[in-house]
Amino acid sequence: MSKKAFITLKLFATLGKFTPASADNYRVEPGTSVRDLIAGLKIPEEKAKLIFIDGIKGELDSTLNGGERIGIFPPVGGG
Amino acid sequence: MKPDVDIKIRIRELSNRKKLPDKTPYTGISVNNIINISGDSGISCRDIEIASLEEEIIPERYIRNMKSFSANDQATLLKSMITIVGLGGLGGVVTEILARTGIGILNLVDGDVFEESNLNRQFLCTENLISTQKAEAAEKRIKEINSSVTVRKYSEYLNEENAAGIIGGSDAVIDCLDSLTARFVLERASKKAGRRLVSAAVAGSYGHITTIFPEDPGLKLIYGDPENAPNKGAETSLGALSYCVSLVASLEASEAIKIILKNGSLLRNKLLVIDLADNSFETMHLS
Numbered sequence: 057m058s059k060k061a062f063i064t065l066k067l068f069a070t071l072g073k074f075t076p077a078s079a080d081n082y083r084v085e086p087g088t089s090v091r092d093l094i095a096g097l098k099i100p101e102e103k104a105k106l107i108f109i110d111g112i113k114g115e116l117d118s119t120l121n122g123g124e125r126i127g128i129f130p131p132v133g134g135g
Numbered sequence: 136m137k138p139d140v141d142i143k144i145r146i147r148e149l150s151n152r153k154k155l156p157d158k159t160p161y162t163g164i165s166v167n168n169i170i171n172i173s174g175d176s177g178i179s180c181r182d183i184e185i186a187s188l189e190e191e192i193i194p195e196r197y198i199r200n201m202k203s204f205s206a207n208d209q210a211t212l213l214k215s216m217i218t219i220v221g222l223g224g225l226g227g228v229v230t231e232i233l234a235r236t237g238i239g240i241l242n243l244v245d246g247d248v249f250e251e252s253n254l255n256r257q258f259l260c261t262e263n264l265i266s267t268q269k270a271e272a273a274e275k276r277i278k279e280i281n282s283s284v285t286v287r288k289y290s291e292y293l294n295e296e297n298a299a300g301i302i303g304g305s306d307a308v309i310d311c312l313d314s315l316t317a318r319f320v321l322e323r324a325s326k327k328a329g330r331r332l333v334s335a336a337v338a339g340s341y342g343h344i345t346t347i348f349p350e351d352p353g354l355k356l357i358y359g360d361p362e363n364a365p366n367k368g369a370e371t372s373l374g375a376l377s378y379c380v381s382l383v384a385s386l387e388a389s390e391a392i393k394i395i396l397k398n399g400s401l402l403r404n405k406l407l408v409i410d411l412a413d414n415s416f417e418t419m420h421l422s
Binding site: 130 | 221223226310312313314337356358359364368369374380408415417418419
């Protein structure tokens with residue numbers, strides 16, 4: 057059985073509707089990619105335009121080991 | 136025409152010794168006296184105010200700035216030019232703030248007219264200005280606020296052809312646009328002209344802001360490559376709330392003023408992300 061890993065997840069703007077109930081303590085498999093995380097949450101990949109891991113820009117291929125704070129943003133252009 | 140010694144004597148004659156609420160003494164000059172000296176001499180209100188500040192005589196309209204700005208800072212702002220591209224939600228508030236702060240020259244760019252759906256958040260939009268050019272309304276508002284501000288009005292949309300001519304010479308450019316495509320046009324022009332750009336965007340109660348110097352990667356760190364970026368974002372479904380728009384616009388004005396005064400810290404290669412739904416404010420690192 058794989059080790060438990062938990063992240064804090066915040067989905068911004070239009071992605072808010074994909075927020076799981078356990079977003080403050082969301083379980084992931086250690087080594088999972090942001091792409092897999094997004095797929096698991098049923099977020100269309102093209103909507104996940106901007107990803108931050110612990111306040112630093114990440115990528116879809118970035119891997120998670122537990123303990124991270126993840127922020128995911130759609131494109132926003134209103135003025 | 137520039138103020139000469141006689142004008143400086145006139146400024147001094149019409150000034151008054153006063154005290155701030157904390158009892159700090161200062162010498163001030165009223166708005167009416169500035170306007171009268173300008174009318175008598177044919178010298179612009181802006182140049183009269185600059186001459187006054189050089190004599191450490193503070194125009195009363197700026198007196199509440201003076202614990203944050205020096206007289207020299209205020210004169211620097213009056214000698215500066217800022218281009219505001221987009222005069223909707225963000226741009227209307229930015230225009231108001233920069234006119235009150237005393238930026239000397241404001242280039243205002245927007246080809247659009249007001250419509251009823253603007254009334255919830257666009258401070259320049261009033262019921263009787265529906266169908267009026269936004270740039271025209273902005274110019275009128277500035278003139279009502281501060282006769283020392285020179286307005287260069289462009290009732291046209293920014294594009295690859297007109298951008299260089301409009302933003303050239305600006306000490307800061309502020310992106311208050313509402314489409315990603317236009318934002319990239321502005322960024323390209325700003326980089327090419329060596330101008331510093333403040334860029335912000337909003338959707339619902341969410342907003343973000345960054346500052347881009349010509350050598351910085353800029354918007355592609357936020358939106359990806361321009362050729363793959365959509366024209367519109369989450370605002371299409373979320374709209375924009377007045378209190379979020381005005382907050383983010385205030386941050387844009389603050390960044391532009393710090394660029395000009397070369398003080399404080401800027402959001403270069405950073406994105407300040409705001410979500411008023413849960414009062415979250417976080418500065419993210421883009422690179």
